[in-house]
Amino acid sequence: MKSDKGPYSRPRWGVTRWLVDAGPGAPEDIRAALIADLHGSLPVFAAGAVNTMAVAGVIAIRQPTALFIAWFILEVAICLARLTVLVVAHRRARDRRQTPTDLHVLLAIAWSASVGFGVAISLASGDRVVALLACLSAAAMVGGICFRNFSAPRLAGTMILLALGPIVPGAALAGEPLLYLVFLQVPLYLAAMTDAAFRLNRMLIATMRAERENGHMAQHDALTGLWNRAGFVDALNRKLEASSRNDGSFAVLFFDLDNFKPINDTFGHAAGDKVLQLVADRLRRALPNSAVIARMGGDEFVVLADSITAEQALAIGHRIIDEVAMSYRLGEEICVQVGVSVGVAMSPEHGTEAEELLSAADTALYEAKSTGKSRCCLASFEINLAALRRLQHSNAAKGAGMAA
Numbered sequence: 001m002k003s004d005k006g007p008y009s010r011p012r013w014g015v016t017r018w019l020v021d022a023g024p025g026a027p028e029d030i031r032a033a034l035i036a037d038l039h040g041s042l043p044v045f046a047a048g049a050v051n052t053m054a055v056a057g058v059i060a061i062r063q064p065t066a067l068f069i070a071w072f073i074l075e076v077a078i079c080l081a082r083l084t085v086l087v088v089a090h091r092r093a094r095d096r097r098q099t100p101t102d103l104h105v106l107l108a109i110a111w112s113a114s115v116g117f118g119v120a121i122s123l124a125s126g127d128r129v130v131a132l133l134a135c136l137s138a139a140a141m142v143g144g145i146c147f148r149n150f151s152a153p154r155l156a157g158t159m160i161l162l163a164l165g166p167i168v169p170g171a172a173l174a175g176e177p178l179l180y181l182v183f184l185q186v187p188l189y190l191a192a193m194t195d196a197a198f199r200l201n202r203m204l205i206a207t208m209r210a211e212r213e214n215g216h217m218a219q220h221d222a223l224t225g226l227w228n229r230a231g232f233v234d235a236l237n238r239k240l241e242a243s244s245r246n247d248g249s250f251a252v253l254f255f256d257l258d259n260f261k262p263i264n265d266t267f268g269h270a271a272g273d274k275v276l277q278l279v280a281d282r283l284r285r286a287l288p289n290s291a292v293i294a295r296m297g298g299d300e301f302v303v304l305a306d307s308i309t310a311e312q313a314l315a316i317g318h319r320i321i322d323e324v325a326m327s328y329r330l331g332e333e334i335c336v337q338v339g340v341s342v343g344v345a346m347s348p349e350h351g352t353e354a355e356e357l358l359s360a361a362d363t364a365l366y367e368a369k370s371t372g373k374s375r376c377c378l379a380s381f382e383i384n385l386a387a388l389r390r391l392q393h394s395n396a397a398k399g400a401g402m403a404a
Contacts, residue, residue, distance in 0.1 A: 123170030
């Protein structure tokens with residue numbers, strides 16, 4: 001679950017960090033998403049703000065005393081400040097700048113305290129209509145507080161306490177014995193709503209974890225932990241889109257293992273799987289962290305190397321050959337060796353689309369194999385033309401199959 005508004009800054013103050021903490025064990029991307037959820041949307045905020053300002057305004061008209069007028073002014077000031085901070089936060093998040101998250105949390109606390117203050121003075125006034133309006137408004141806001149802020153249950157619980165807690169001293173000041181029932185009701189309601197916020201938070205984090213894991217599994221190879229075909233094509237398309245804006249150059253290196261089938265035939269598929277895992281480990285160590293490494297299926301691998309020249313791409317190809325071609329010990333008495341050949345395609349010289357680049361690199365790989373194994377071959381005009389023909393033939397075959 002990701003916010004579409006951009007990244008929101010973590011709180012920097014100790015108390016605000018504690019209020020919005022997601023609890024132990026929550027991954028960093030989930031924590032960032034929970035912070036984004038706290039900012040909500042402007043329409044949801046506006047509905048609550050309009051309600052509390054309207055209630056405070058109507059009560060101030062009915063009871064035009066200094067206390068109620070001051071409450072109305074305070075409510076308007078806090079809501080306008082919250083609106084301003086929320087708009088600024090959305091804009092800064094879109095621009096990838098620091099957002100005023102601490103102030104956003106502080107104003108949320110101030111707003112709930114203002115709602116609670118209005119409840120207390122309304123009950124103490126002895127005006128039943130005023131008390132009814134204030135209490136109904138506060139109760140309605142508690143539901144919104146819980147369901148809008150359960151991504152930070154400590155914050156939600158604090159806001160609920162500040163909004164409803166003052167009912168207890170307000171009822172005591174009212175002097176009406178029947179209202180003393182709230183001494184029992186309010187603590188139970190506070191406990192139930194706060195518990196609901198924590199339960200919803202745990203469900204949200206569990207859902208986010210599941211989405212995160214499913215997304216990872218959908219784009220990664222279960223055996224090696226490298227990217228799979230779908231994940232690599234997505235990364236390649238993103239790179240192509242970015243390079244179209246900044247004229248960047250990058251390389252796609254396609255390779256497979258020589259003499260891999262005899263390992264499966266002689267020692268079994270478990271041994272072959274172990275070799276593939278060891279190859280993946282060597283690739284991670286040999287290539288820079290910025291490289292995107294994928295297993296396309298079987299013993300085929302592909303690498304996306306950014307911001308390099310053709311000469312540097314060929315050097316990476318030879319490094320892959322040197323690393324992968326070393327022997328692999330699968331047990332005390334089993335030692336195997338595989339070779340590798342590499343085909344290299346450069347963007348934009350050899351293609352401006354993902355399938356074009358993959359096809360050009362694949363064709364360059366076959367060229368490398370045909371001239372002798374353990375070689376690295378850069379796509380050329382002839383190779384690129386052959387790759388284009390193969391791609392057109394493949395697309396035509398797919399079209400014919402769909403028509404049939």
